[in-house]
Amino acid sequence: MRYQKHELLSFIGKKQKFLEEKTVAIIGLGATGSTSANLLARAGINLILIDRDVIELDNLQRQTIFDELDIGHPKVIIAKEKLSKINSKIKIEAYLLDLNYSNIDILLKANLILDCTDNMETRFLINDFSIFNEIPWIYAAVLGSNAMSMNIVPNKTPCFRCIFKEQESLTENCDSVGVLNTITNLISSIQSTEAIKILTNQDFNKEIFIFNIWNLQMQKLVVKKNLDCKTCFKNNFEYLEGKKYTGILKLCGQNSFQIIGKPLNLKNLHKRLSKSTDAKINKYCIYSDKFTAFSDGRVLIKANSVNKAKSIYSKFITN
Numbered sequence: 306m307r308y309q310k311h312e313l314l315s316f317i318g319k320k321q322k323f324l325e326e327k328t329v330a331i332i333g334l335g336a337t338g339s340t341s342a343n344l345l346a347r348a349g350i351n352l353i354l355i356d357r358d359v360i361e362l363d364n365l366q367r368q369t370i371f372d373e374l375d376i377g378h379p380k381v382i383i384a385k386e387k388l389s390k391i392n393s394k395i396k397i398e399a400y401l402l403d404l405n406y407s408n409i410d411i412l413l414k415a416n417l418i419l420d421c422t423d424n425m426e427t428r429f430l431i432n433d434f435s436i437f438n439e440i441p442w443i444y445a446a447v448l449g450s451n452a453m454s455m456n457i458v459p460n461k462t463p464c465f466r467c468i469f470k471e472q473e474s475l476t477e478n479c480d481s482v483g484v485l486n487t488i489t490n491l492i493s494s495i496q497s498t499e500a501i502k503i504l505t506n507q508d509f510n511k512e513i514f515i516f517n518i519w520n521l522q523m524q525k526l527v528v529k530k531n532l533d534c535k536t537c538f539k540n541n542f543e544y545l546e547g548k549k550y551t552g553i554l555k556l557c558g559q560n561s562f563q564i565i566g567k568p569l570n571l572k573n574l575h576k577r578l579s580k581s582t583d584a585k586i587n588k589y590c591i592y593s594d595k596f597t598a599f600s601d602g603r604v605l606i607k608a609n610s611v612n613k614a615k616s617i618y619s620k621f622i623t624n
């Protein structure tokens with residue numbers, strides 16, 4: 306009964322059963338990720354959720370499954386709680402971590418990966434993993450009122466590195482440009498529709514899809530395999546091997562950086578910080594207006610330069 310409206314569709318029908326046997330990994334639970342997770346959970350698909358961040362006030366403008374009571378809590382934990390109430394029949398695994406080469410094997414049981422991240426480094430890592438393990442993924446990116454998406458299916462389409470060069474990583478990001486809250490819903494709908502096609506073994510879009518929701522302009526670009534591609538032709542998996550890993554990352558959103566250090570004892574750290582700051586603690590992290598610290602050693606810092614981030618890190622965390 307739950308999936309009746311899907312089963313009535315000629316192009317889904319009995320294939321709805323396939324969806325209930327599949328698992329999709331969603332990397333990043335911001336605007337695109339939380340909306341795609343919502344749609345796929347309602348479609349009966351099992352989920353692996355991965356995100357490294359906590360919910361902040363300025364996320365609520367576009368991150369549709371969070372509310373004011375969730376501020377300060379990890380996105381991945383709150384998302385799992387809410388999605389379990391939406392569909393208690395699906396399996397949901399939630400990982401509060403920064404996806405990198407050392408932990409990406411948690412994606413091995415996924416039938417499909419959705420890129421809902423905001424950085425090119427993670428996308429090249431997902432691409433290496435996808436080509437190496439022959440697991441398809443769907444790229445999605447949002448900027449201003451524009452969105453772009455592409456399906457990467459090993460052996461059937463060009464890979465991400467066939468099309469995007471490393472130096473082309475977006476210099477203009479959501480810090481400076483902003484994001485219209487309707488475009489993320491649109492790209493999630495497209496990403497989730499392509500996911501349903503791929504998971505039910507049906508024909509899917511093989512072009513790059515570009516849409517501007519303000520001007521209602523749509524473009525589809527034909528893409529070709531690059532016969533020089535480092536990943537899919539030369540089998541160079543340098544992101545997967547950790548050769549490109551830096552440990553310090555510029556994050557999208559209010560000039561944030563991530564620094565990974567030694568594991569932290571949150572209770573002790575909070576005790577020390579509470580004398581001089583208004584830092585708050587919950588089960589998962591310590592958060593204040595300057596930083597969020599997790600027990601695995603990751604610290605997200607608000608700063609306008611790497612040096613400023615490092616100095617906040619040493620003042621509050623290692624001091």
Ligand SMILES: [Zn+2]
Nearest residue numbers: 464467534537
């Ligand atoms: Zn390639």
